[in-house]
Amino acid sequence: MIQTQTLRDPRGEVAPSGRAGRGQDIIGARISMREVTKKYGAFVAADRISLDVEPGEFITLLGPSGSGKTTLLNLLAGFQRIDGGEVLIDGKSITHVPTHRRGFGMVFQSYALFPNMTVAQNVAFPMRMAGLDRAASDRRVAETLEMMRLSEHAAKTPSEMSGGQQQRVAIARAIVMRPRVVLMDEPLSALDRRLRESIQIELRELHQTIGSTILFVTHDQSEALTMSDRIAVLDKGHIIQVDRPLEIYRHPKSRFVAGFVGESNLIEAEVLERRGDIATLRSKAGHVFQAGSRNVPSIGKVTVLIRPERMALHDSPQPGTAPATVTSALFMGETLRIEAAMEGGETLLIRCPDTAARELPAPGSKIHVGWGAQDCWVLA
Amino acid sequence: MTAAPLSGTAAPRPRGAWLKSPALLLVPAVLFLAAIYVMPLIDLGRVSVAADPWWSHIARVFSVPLYWESLLRTMKIALTVACLCALFGYPTALLIQRSRGSVQAMIATAVILPYFIAILIRTYAWMVLLGRNGPINKTAIWLGIYDEPLALLFNRGSVLMGMTAVLMPLMVLSIYSSLSRLDQNLIRAALASGAGPLAVFWRVLLPLTLPGIGAGFLLVFVSALGFFITPTLLGGPGDQMFAMHITQQADSITGEGFLQALAVVLLVITLVVVGIAGRLMGFEFIWGGGKLSEVAETPAKSKRAAAGPTRRSARMLVADMAGWPILRLLGRMPADTGKWTVRILGGFVLCTLILPILVVIVISFSKASYLTFPPPGWSLQWYEKFFSDSNWMSAFWNSLGIAALSSVMAVALGATAAIGIVRSEIRYKSAVMLLLVSPMIVPPVVLGLSLYSLFLHLNLVGTYFGLAAAHAIGGIPIVIVIVAASLQAVDRQLEQSAAVHGASVLTVFRTVTLPAIAPGLAAAVFFAFLHSFDELVLSLFLSSPRMKTLPLMLWADINYQLNPVLAVVSTLEVVLVVGGIFLARPVFGRSRAAH
Numbered sequence: 001m002i003q004t005q006t007l008r009d010p011r012g013e014v015a016p017s018g019r020a021g022r023g024q025d026i027i028g029a030r031i032s033m034r035e036v037t038k039k040y041g042a043f044v045a046a047d048r049i050s051l052d053v054e055p056g057e058f059i060t061l062l063g064p065s066g067s068g069k070t071t072l073l074n075l076l077a078g079f080q081r082i083d084g085g086e087v088l089i090d091g092k093s094i095t096h097v098p099t100h101r102r103g104f105g106m107v108f109q110s111y112a113l114f115p116n117m118t119v120a121q122n123v124a125f126p127m128r129m130a131g132l133d134r135a136a137s138d139r140r141v142a143e144t145l146e147m148m149r150l151s152e153h154a155a156k157t158p159s160e161m162s163g164g165q166q167q168r169v170a171i172a173r174a175i176v177m178r179p180r181v182v183l184m185d186e187p188l189s190a191l192d193r194r195l196r197e198s199i200q201i202e203l204r205e206l207h208q209t210i211g212s213t214i215l216f217v218t219h220d221q222s223e224a225l226t227m228s229d230r231i232a233v234l235d236k237g238h239i240i241q242v243d244r245p246l247e248i249y250r251h252p253k254s255r256f257v258a259g260f261v262g263e264s265n266l267i268e269a270e271v272l273e274r275r276g277d278i279a280t281l282r283s284k285a286g287h288v289f290q291a292g293s294r295n296v297p298s299i300g301k302v303t304v305l306i307r308p309e310r311m312a313l314h315d316s317p318q319p320g321t322a323p324a325t326v327t328s329a330l331f332m333g334e335t336l337r338i339e340a341a342m343e344g345g346e347t348l349l350i351r352c353p354d355t356a357a358r359e360l361p362a363p364g365s366k367i368h369v370g371w372g373a374q375d376c377w378v379l380a
Numbered sequence: 381m382t383a384a385p386l387s388g389t390a391a392p393r394p395r396g397a398w399l400k401s402p403a404l405l406l407v408p409a410v411l412f413l414a415a416i417y418v419m420p421l422i423d424l425g426r427v428s429v430a431a432d433p434w435w436s437h438i439a440r441v442f443s444v445p446l447y448w449e450s451l452l453r454t455m456k457i458a459l460t461v462a463c464l465c466a467l468f469g470y471p472t473a474l475l476i477q478r479s480r481g482s483v484q485a486m487i488a489t490a491v492i493l494p495y496f497i498a499i500l501i502r503t504y505a506w507m508v509l510l511g512r513n514g515p516i517n518k519t520a521i522w523l524g525i526y527d528e529p530l531a532l533l534f535n536r537g538s539v540l541m542g543m544t545a546v547l548m549p550l551m552v553l554s555i556y557s558s559l560s561r562l563d564q565n566l567i568r569a570a571l572a573s574g575a576g577p578l579a580v581f582w583r584v585l586l587p588l589t590l591p592g593i594g595a596g597f598l599l600v601f602v603s604a605l606g607f608f609i610t611p612t613l614l615g616g617p618g619d620q621m622f623a624m625h626i627t628q629q630a631d632s633i634t635g636e637g638f639l640q641a642l643a644v645v646l647l648v649i650t651l652v653v654v655g656i657a658g659r660l661m662g663f664e665f666i667w668g669g670g671k672l673s674e675v676a677e678t679p680a681k682s683k684r685a686a687a688g689p690t691r692r693s694a695r696m697l698v699a700d701m702a703g704w705p706i707l708r709l710l711g712r713m714p715a716d717t718g719k720w721t722v723r724i725l726g727g728f729v730l731c732t733l734i735l736p737i738l739v740v741i742v743i744s745f746s747k748a749s750y751l752t753f754p755p756p757g758w759s760l761q762w763y764e765k766f767f768s769d770s771n772w773m774s775a776f777w778n779s780l781g782i783a784a785l786s787s788v789m790a791v792a793l794g795a796t797a798a799i800g801i802v803r804s805e806i807r808y809k810s811a812v813m814l815l816l817v818s819p820m821i822v823p824p825v826v827l828g829l830s831l832y833s834l835f836l837h838l839n840l841v842g843t844y845f846g847l848a849a850a851h852a853i854g855g856i857p858i859v860i861v862i863v864a865a866s867l868q869a870v871d872r873q874l875e876q877s878a879a880v881h882g883a884s885v886l887t888v889f890r891t892v893t894l895p896a897i898a899p900g901l902a903a904a905v906f907f908a909f910l911h912s913f914d915e916l917v918l919s920l921f922l923s924s925p926r927m928k929t930l931p932l933m934l935w936a937d938i939n940y941q942l943n944p945v946l947a948v949v950s951t952l953e954v955v956l957v958v959g960g961i962f963l964a965r966p967v968f969g970r971s972r973a974a975h
Contacts, residue, residue, distance in 0.1 A: 078571075105572070116588055
């Protein structure tokens, strides 16, 4: 994903963002998971998971609780023993390397700052453990605190700081050694929304600056979409799909991914005819529409995904629209959220921007819903 | 106490509103303790200085070598025992914390079980274990380590060993409670930051559990200062501890005043130690962790914060200078060294806690008429003897009756006081709490002596009611701590929601609060009962030859003849405690889950 805006790094140089255009050296390591397996008794938390993470990549493990994402992170950190398969860092297996020799940085949801140490001592901790000399360590700590805008808090204890500040200290501690790999276990989940969004942006920028490979675990799909170079969606110990956020959102591989990432309308339909990438489909309710999707089979039943914001709302019938009855309509701020029942019983979720031209439709009123062929994605 | 009419909320406080203040619930317990605990201690102080000049008795304590040498010895022994407990208790607490599931439950039980068994019985078990024909001598000879049984008993070593073993659970539980409150991610964060297991221990685990170690250390030290039973039974002539002088002097009725002076010296030393410790780390250590401490904690916290950074950095510097080179050296050892150290030391401690009890149980089924291990044959003769001996049986029923009465008193007074403490908003709450739990730290010998003159005066010596009341002094703090902890775990929003939906104050208490604290109350009843059932020292002062309790019979028999009937009584006590813990399991489970 090539982003168009530019980000300013702390030295004041303007560097193009996005992995492809970054001027910074990439210090991140390549992480290769090969059939990684972890069992708790009969429960398989990670089932032969294979995943390759590029050097310097920001990859998010996304999934509901119990999907195995935290297990995978714990295996990488070395908190738990791997039951099968192996993890390679730049081609070398780390199975027998204890946690403290792996040289990763890690950020926890609970911050996990040492309450008996000051902010500066917390951040200096990894350097002291590495046995670096005090002068060099002090300089790097000051630099890192500066980077996280924490310099004035250096002498405070964690308990004297707010949650957001504490998490920034934890991030500073994780990156002070400029590790090849930084693991983040739902680091933003304990923060409120506003703070979460600002730290999301900060983390993104930080990633551009230090160039470590970042493995980020979250159950929050919007966070994953915003921050990641790539997302790996997990469910029940398996990786379902690994792709760029845009691909995950637009072209999910399965019903699970479509449902877990973003809101979705899933319509059961039958293929009537297919010409190239354009297929003519008929929904169960009898509505005939066209879908432009690369993976439509030429015959049989399919499930079609249409995102709510791709639905168009009309007051009168147009070519290709279907009539529907509004069952609920909510004003959400920037969008209207409308649920409508199609003839034949299917319920559609529609999101449309709040414009001066449209009033909130009353429940029970008749509307006409349409979508273009390009707005459909057929699930495999 | 009925629900106030709705209109009453806006109106000025109706007359008699103060009658509804929860603070009133504190009154019965405070009055009870004032009359039967504070007043006698004040009287004790008065008698000790009723001389001319007033300090002559106290001066004598410090001028007669017999006494002040014993005082120094007592301090030395208490300090050694506290150090030993910390040294061996820490790995044991770590072992509990690191194990999982049923293994953890078993290890925890092995620590908790002895905690609830009478000190007298555990000391007796050590006498059996270390005896001439005891298992240790027998095993050593069988292994060929030495040929003749050694005199393992009645020396300084056996005193230290016995006292350490007896007080160990206190230390382990104190350290464990502070370990279990640690965020496990702190350890992971330290590991991820490149700290090896030893560095994690030195820089994270140890500093963060220091309060737990401190609390355990003080509890052990203070208890050891006033220890009487264990050194009397396990020590030789050279191991006289200070509390023992008080009982001996009480027997040989020396001049009125000097005896009291001895007790006052012991009491003052104890209070000074507790006072200094309380100033440094908050008085919560007495009742185990900061659970009740919202009120008391605020000033202590701000004080600590004010002392903040400089002291912290100084501590870090010391940690760096002193510990680092050693850790570097130790770090060269194999990676599993730490793990195995914990397992071996912890395992050793568990053995010293459980083995004596097991040996006593085995002995109780012995055929021999003297103590020998392994028993030459099996029989139930000692059980028969116990249950057919009218002396033993009457002592047993006496104990049962007194303990029942005492636990009723302690729970009635203690539970109401606990509600008062948790729910009222009075000033000096922490001072009141301190008064209510202070009987836990007053040496029983001192308490017994002070009560003796009061009881003589009131003709209560050797009565059911007198002994039950005396035992309730120690029972009340136990009840308060348990009930207050379970009260604080009650979600106040539950009570508020019941009130909003129309329940009166009493109905709220009956339908919401009471069910929620019921397990805690049940546990409180049991532990107050056990406290009285096991009590020996107060009973030594306050019973008459006509009315003996079970611990008194045991005490007399241990000093007179060591026979397996004692093992029978011990076994029955173990059964009682195991049964109680089994019944109280839900409470423990809940309190552990709350951490």
